[in-house]
Amino acid sequence: MTVLSCSGLKRRFDDVLAVDDVSFTIAEGETYGLLGPNGAGKTTTISMITGVLERDAGEVFVDGVAMSTHTIAAKRLVGYVPQELALYPDLTGRENLRFFANLYGAGRRRVEFVLDVVGLTERADDLAREYSGGMKRRLNVAIGLLHEPRLLVLDEPTAGVDPQSRNQILENVRALAAQGMAILYTTHYMEEAERLCDRVGVIDSGRLIAEGTRRELVERLGERDRISLQLDGDLTHAASLLGAIRDVRGVAPHGHGLELVVDDARECLPAVLSAISTNGVVVRSVEVTEPNLETVFLHLTGKALRE
């Protein structure tokens, strides 16, 4: 079942076209990663989806409720964790949560519950100003969970966070998705996206330029696994031997050795190694490259995800 459906989102700031015709959907229990370099338009897209920024064009439906005409009803279904730490620094964690619980119409019990979920119960009565960076981030996430939303939108929830808090946040997100919450997630950390997201959309200069699961994206790019071998001995002979292996799609010289393009590097590596060693060629080093989102990203945008 589709929880979020947005179509034709567009937004211009003076002479910057920040978001240009972005459309995608997220299903129940699905985690969707929005990836893009700095200034790609992720936050602008998310702000339009959560209804805090006016759209120049396009429509957002949450559980079939239109953000444009039934704004309040639609917002009731969305939890929002903004990129910045949108908290009152001079209120305690609990006071911050109670304040937003009032706005969401959530009860006191729910406040205690989310405090527990993000592991802040013990520090709940300290001022948010006195929290560590990771704790502030966790409180920031907690506010988005107060009203058990159908769609949870997280804009770089782990930016600048220690590994412990990061893991806690990632675990929270995973558990929520398992309960059926739809999740929209942006991050600059590729490993997070790979670990968490069922599907990924790549956005650059305001346009959604590719979308799919990691494997789909990798395959669409024609990216394959690669095995780089540094060899001593007769390279031409080795190349012809290796080219004969079933899974090997191509062989090319590469430094003092060869680079093979293969279907599945892990599966055919034993065959490659045994073919070479029986023919008097010495293997100095082996390097396996499986294309990941980082590669996809570089390929699509020409930019590294973290600049």
Place this chain on the structure above:
Amino acid sequence: MKVLSIGWVNVRRVVRDRTGLFFLVALPLMLVFILGAAFGGATTPVVGVVGDAGALSADDAVRVRNFPDEPALRSAVEHGEVSAGLVRTDDNAPRLLVRADRTGQQLRMLVTTSLTREANRIAAGEFVAAQTGLDRDTALSLVDSAGVEPVEVRVSTTGEALFPAGYSGFDLGAANQLIVFTFLNSLTTAAFLVETRSLGVTRRMLATPTRARTVVAGEALGRVSIALLQGLIVLVGSALLFGVRWGDPLGAASLLCAFALVSGGAGLLLGSICRTQQQTTGAGILLGLSLAAFGGCMVPLEFFSPLLRKVAFATPHGWANDGFAALTRRGGDLLTVAPHLAVLLGFAAVLFSLGAWTLRRAVTR
């Protein structure tokens, strides 16, 4: 109610800020005290006396403090511990020590009159005793019973007293401080609104199922509540601590509310325009103090030139100031200050509309 929730968070944050609290409570009341004491009003002058104070002890206009000898008295006069010193030994004519200022002049009149009256009474008593052969005490009581009627001098007043009888420097200072601080602190605490905006908290509120107008109304309520709190602190604090009289309670309460609305509206507007907290505080102090000066909160409106008076009544401060003066100095009531209230509510309406519009634009654009 979400509006109340948002308003309350604003008040809570201001009250929780320790340095802010100093400017909100301690400073205005301290100024009421310092300025009140400097303008001198409320205290009865003290006359130091060496020897018998005589009729002076019975005079309501002065208080008497006894000194053992002249050097001690002289030093007390020089240091301003007493307003004047009277040396009255049996053998010599009484001598008065005063400083060369207005209080000195006034006391000279007062003491001379009092002592002369006393001398006259004794002289009359002795005359009666000599003529009738009665003893001295009986003669004196006869003199007292004769009760010479004081000469009636017809007095007609013209113009109004600038400051009516019993009006103290505290009364004058308190109304001014109320106006200055209610407005000034409403502007400077608008820095909290700027912080709320720049942290993204306002946007976050908009992501909740809360209408933009509710968020704006909540922030506006917060600004007004803070201004009202500030006004109440000065009003109640000065009344309790220094016995300041605010005149007709209904009139004073309405003026306070109307001026708190003006201040809150100005705070909302400033907090929606400014981008940084420093900007807000700076602009707040500049605006707050200059409007206070032009509105007659530093120098009384009565001393203004006709042109400056026109300027004063272009500011809400001028109107509030004149309104409070009507209540405390001219014995006015709610009806007297109705025009003031109308003008202040007009100011408030304009400031609120502008503030609400700007804030809404600033957070949803």
